[in-house]
Amino acid sequence: MVEPTPAVPAAAAEPAARFTGFSLWYGTFQALYGVDLQVEAGRITSLIGPSGCGKSTLLRSVNRINERLGYVRTEGAVAVHGVDVYAAQNALVQVRKQVGMVFQRPNVLPLSIRDNVIFGHRLHSRGAGRTTRADEDAIVEGALRQVLLWDDVKDRLNRRAAGLSLEQQQKLCIARLLPVKPRLLLMDEPCSALDPKGTEAVEELIWELRGEYTILLVTHNMAQARRASESCVFMLLGKMIEHTPTDEMFVTPQRQETADYIEGRYG
Amino acid sequence: MFEATDLNRRDARTQRLVRALFLLMTVLLAAPVLLILGVLLVKGGTMLSWDFLFTEPTNGMTAGGVLPALVGTVWLVAIALLASVPVGVAAAVYLSEYAPDNVLTRVINLAIINLAGVPSIVHALFGLGAFVIFFGFGTSILAASLTLAIMTLPVVIVATREALQAVPHAFREACWNMGATRWQTIWRVVLPNAVSGILTGVILEVSRTAGETAPIMFTGAAFFLPFLPASVFDQTMAMSLHLFVIATQVPDVPEALPYGVALVLIGMVLAMNALSIGLRTWLRQKKKW
Numbered sequence: 001m002v003e004p005t006p007a008v009p010a011a012a013a014e015p016a017a018r019f020t021g022f023s024l025w026y027g028t029f030q031a032l033y034g035v036d037l038q039v040e041a042g043r044i045t046s047l048i049g050p051s052g053c054g055k056s057t058l059l060r061s062v063n064r065i066n067e068r069l070g071y072v073r074t075e076g077a078v079a080v081h082g083v084d085v086y087a088a089q090n091a092l093v094q095v096r097k098q099v100g101m102v103f104q105r106p107n108v109l110p111l112s113i114r115d116n117v118i119f120g121h122r123l124h125s126r127g128a129g130r131t132t133r134a135d136e137d138a139i140v141e142g143a144l145r146q147v148l149l150w151d152d153v154k155d156r157l158n159r160r161a162a163g164l165s166l167e168q169q170q171k172l173c174i175a176r177l178l179p180v181k182p183r184l185l186l187m188d189e190p191c192s193a194l195d196p197k198g199t200e201a202v203e204e205l206i207w208e209l210r211g212e213y214t215i216l217l218v219t220h221n222m223a224q225a226r227r228a229s230e231s232c233v234f235m236l237l238g239k240m241i242e243h244t245p246t247d248e249m250f251v252t253p254q255r256q257e258t259a260d261y262i263e264g265r266y267g
Numbered sequence: 268m269f270e271a272t273d274l275n276r277r278d279a280r281t282q283r284l285v286r287a288l289f290l291l292m293t294v295l296l297a298a299p300v301l302l303i304l305g306v307l308l309v310k311g312g313t314m315l316s317w318d319f320l321f322t323e324p325t326n327g328m329t330a331g332g333v334l335p336a337l338v339g340t341v342w343l344v345a346i347a348l349l350a351s352v353p354v355g356v357a358a359a360v361y362l363s364e365y366a367p368d369n370v371l372t373r374v375i376n377l378a379i380i381n382l383a384g385v386p387s388i389v390h391a392l393f394g395l396g397a398f399v400i401f402f403g404f405g406t407s408i409l410a411a412s413l414t415l416a417i418m419t420l421p422v423v424i425v426a427t428r429e430a431l432q433a434v435p436h437a438f439r440e441a442c443w444n445m446g447a448t449r450w451q452t453i454w455r456v457v458l459p460n461a462v463s464g465i466l467t468g469v470i471l472e473v474s475r476t477a478g479e480t481a482p483i484m485f486t487g488a489a490f491f492l493p494f495l496p497a498s499v500f501d502q503t504m505a506m507s508l509h510l511f512v513i514a515t516q517v518p519d520v521p522e523a524l525p526y527g528v529a530l531v532l533i534g535m536v537l538a539m540n541a542l543s544i545g546l547r548t549w550l551r552q553k554k555k556w
Contacts, residue, residue, distance in 0.1 A: 065444060096446035107441040110460055119455075120445040176445070 014082055016041040016184050016214035017062055019240075022076035024057060024066065031057045033238045034076065039184075039231075041081075044206060044215045046229035046246065048222060050266065054238040055218045059186050062216070063099040064092060081183055097124055100177030102187040106169035108161040113153050116161045116172055117143050121179040139179045147175040147205055167198030171205060185209070187217045191224065203228045222262065226250050234258045307530045314527025323493040328513050329520050333528055338495050339408070339503030340535070343483060344476050346412035346499060347419055352469055354416075355423030362424070363431040364453055383421035387481040390418045394486040409499040411487025415476050422475070426468020430461040463550035470543035474536035480507040490516070506532045 015038035024032040032054050039045050047055040060066045061078055064085060077084050085095045097120075109116050117140045125131055131139075140157065144150040149171045153164070161172055170190060177185060187206070191199040206215060206228055219225050225232055225246065232246040234257070242249065242258045253259040260266060271279075318332055325331035366372040394414025404410040434457050442452040489502040490512050496503040510532060514525040 063444065065440075068443075093446040093448060096444055101444045103440075105437070107437040109438055109441055109456055111456075119442075123445065123447050123451060173441075180446070 018079045020077045025073045044229040045231040046217045046225035049235035053235040100182035114157040143175040143178040147171040311526025311530040336504040336509040340506040347415035350416035351419040359427030391482040407500045411483040414482045430464025
């Protein structure tokens with residue numbers, strides 16, 4: 001992505017992500033139908049809907065990881081802070097730098113805790129002068145503090161990351177995104193592999209990151225969407241049905257399909 | 268209500284029978300190895316001494332030691348690996364990490380499988396034609412090593428590819444999704460985690476290469492040459508060919524001598540295998556997952 005111009009006054013209202021008539025096909029199967037959606041900057045937006053409704057596909061369209069499958073075709077546009085991520089001149093690695101992603105199962109790298117956190121920074125800071133050991137320490141500490149993990153791991157930064165609990169691993173996966181200063185965090189059911197205590201801790205963390213980061217959160221857990229998001233998008237069969245503030249969606253849904261889903265009549 | 272029925276008893280009998288049969292097969296599998304080692308030790312054990320390892324053959328190869336052959340085998344294997352490992356690892360990385368699934372890739376895979384199936388005598392003749400004559404290396408260590416290298420390649424490629432594929436896909440995805448390029452992913456995450464598997468494959472290959480006779484017979488190994496090679500363009504003796512020669516071509520060889528040579532050759536191979544296991548254990552302990 002091109003470095004965005006410094007905040008002009010209008011930028012405050014600019015959505016962090018904007019889908020315009022976005023459709024996507026896996027081979028001949030159409031997974032998304034002309035989605036129009038604006039994700040407000042600095043807020044947590046959750047995507048809900050029954051299995052197969054396209055919420056994960058929509059999320060994965062933002063950092064273009066669907067493309068790896070090879071038989072994916074898209075139409076329409078996805079813009080992150082006004083810049084089209086599918087435009088030919090934009091480098092994929094820059095898109096991935098600006099748009100961090102967290103997966104269902106924590107996918108820590110087979111490195112030490114410290115190396116996991118600093119990994120992205122090392123990738124993207126090459127050529128920008130040397131980072132001293134002290135700078136790296138500061139970056140690691142900052143990121144781990146921000147994900148509320150510092151006190152747990154500060155004495156074992158050089159131990160392997162795979163030895164942490166799942167909850168800690170998932171926090172580490174979030175922490176390692178932060179040093180490269182992404183503009184948008186995509187989370188694909190980040191708590192579904194965790195126990196209730198871990199879920200609570202990670203939800204709390206997501207809530208803490210609100211404001212500083214824009215978060216787009218896919219969840220199949222409606223209670224989680226209700227607890228941990230400010231804005232909620234309901235999807236069904238590849239279409240965006242409704243997008244309202246979370247507290248309105250769960251109290252006064254505007255569309256019949258939304259109401260039926262929330263009340264558990266299907267899904 | 269829980270008594271065994273006739274059917275249960277019959278099932279249990281079958282169970283015992285199958286188990287015993289498979290155990291027998293497994294024991295039979297181990298028997299030849301133990302027998303070979305046992306016979307070699309009994310018949311050739313008396314030959315073993317430092318003198319045997321570190322002196323030249325004398326009296327028309329009916330006495331003396333194996334030094335030139337031992338050193339020759341080390342040369343041949345070392346240069347063969349220097350040639351085949353970089354090429355094989357690079358090819359495996361390409362095939363496993365980059366190659367799209369298309370006709371070209373399939374043709375290459377087929378070529379590798381068929382290369383592994385080429386008989387060693389055919390490799391020998393190819394080496395004679397290509398390295399000795401066409402490239403003009405003459406019968407030399409270089410020509411023989413390159414012939415061995417080509418024989419070794421498919422195994423290096425397959426072992427490396429398997430080691431690469433044993434690295435969980437999630438690691439690659441995690442890297443890519445942080446904006447790492449394919450090469451950064453391979454260099455920083457995939458290769459460091461595959462290196463133990465690659466090394467194991469390479470070292471096992473060493474033991475096979477050390478024993479090959481046919482490919483070096485026409486390309487660089489000499490019947491009798493009681494000097495140490497001075498450069499890669501010299502010919503050399505080799506353990507495998509030396510064993511063949513004294514066992515079949517030289518009259519009046521004392522009975523223990525071929526057994527002693529075979530024992531040294533097997534000793535080299537077993538030492539390499541032990542090294543491979545040790546290395547693998549050590550590298551596994553260093554792994555961060």
